[in-house]
Amino acid sequence: MQTQRLRIAIQKKGRLSKECQELLKRCGVKFNMVGERLVVHSENMPIDLLLVRDDDIPGLIMDGVVDLGVIGENELEEVGLEREARGEPANYIKLRRLDFGGCRLSIAIDKDAQYNGPQDLQGKRIATTYPQLVKRYMDELGVTFSTCMLNGSVEVAPRAGLADAICDLVSTGATLEANGLKEAEVILRSKAVLIQQTGDLSADKQALIERLLTRMQGVIQAKE
Ligand code: PRT
Numbered sequence: 468m469q470t471q472r473l474r475i476a477i478q479k480k481g482r483l484s485k486e487c488q489e490l491l492k493r494c495g496v497k498f499n500m501v502g503e504r505l506v507v508h509s510e511n512m513p514i515d516l517l518l519v520r521d522d523d524i525p526g527l528i529m530d531g532v533v534d535l536g537v538i539g540e541n542e543l544e545e546v547g548l549e550r551e552a553r554g555e556p557a558n559y560i561k562l563r564r565l566d567f568g569g570c571r572l573s574i575a576i577d578k579d580a581q582y583n584g585p586q587d588l589q590g591k592r593i594a595t596t597y598p599q600l601v602k603r604y605m606d607e608l609g610v611t612f613s614t615c616m617l618n619g620s621v622e623v624a625p626r627a628g629l630a631d632a633i634c635d636l637v638s639t640g641a642t643l644e645a646n647g648l649k650e651a652e653v654i655l656r657s658k659a660v661l662i663q664q665t666g667d668l669s670a671d672k673q674a675l676i677e678r679l680l681t682r683m684q685g686v687i688q689a690k691e
């Protein structure tokens with residue numbers, strides 16, 4: 468269902484939402500976040516913001532339900548691999564990397580364990596929310612392993628006896644340290660990215676996207 472207005476999916480609440488709203492505002496998109504609305508209409512441009520959980524954003528783009536989305540590369544790539552494995556469409560256009568949401572997806576092990584390289588992970592059980600990304604990395608290295616899928620509390624899995632290691636997002640490293648873990652392998656360096664669906668959009672929408680991108684370039688450069 469194509470709408471006249473450009474639809475942009477952003478995270479409703481979480482680590483990307485504030486900076487994402489700020490970026491749009493700096494690009495001149497006026498809107499007012501009130502209450503618990505799913506859709507917020509811009510007051511000065513033909514743009515609707517769709518406020519959702521970040522997990523839903525890659526699929527909304529890949530199914531062509533929304534035009535643009537802002538999402539962490541970690542989530543985008545995981546969902547892409549998942550969908551490819553299920554034979555579902557996983558296409559998108561990466562318009563630009565943004566200057567927030569930076570983190571790395573890393574495998575971490577007991578801080579006192581010896582670590583000489585990926586072969587030390589052979590046969591281990593790794594707790595993670597990103598099984599596809601872990602599999603891609605380990606397959607490339609030829610290291611076999613098993614997973615323990617957790618959507619939260621990944622960092623306590625080794626202590627709880629659920630897994631030998633974890634693979635989770637790290638920014639300062641404080642969470643790993645607090646849980647007696649150390650980084651062994653960085654498997655992905657991630658930032659928030661602006662993505663577009665691959666369907667044909669109207670000339671008006673495409674022109675609006677170009678305008679937003681030009682403004683974004685200016686906004687991001689001004690901060691550097
Ligand atoms: O509710 P919803 O599903 O929308 O949100 P969410 O809880 O799934 O995601 P959210 O808001 O936590 O994160 C959104 C995105 O922010 C992630 O997908 C990443 O792209 C990015 N990001 C950047 C991070 C971090 N930094 C980060 N540090 N996401 C999570 N963390 C967590 C990490 O999982 C760990 O628990 O922070 C902890 C580690 O932080 P340090 O500083 O202790 O290392």
Ligand code: ZN
Pocket residue numbers: 520521522
């Ligand atoms: Zn999420």
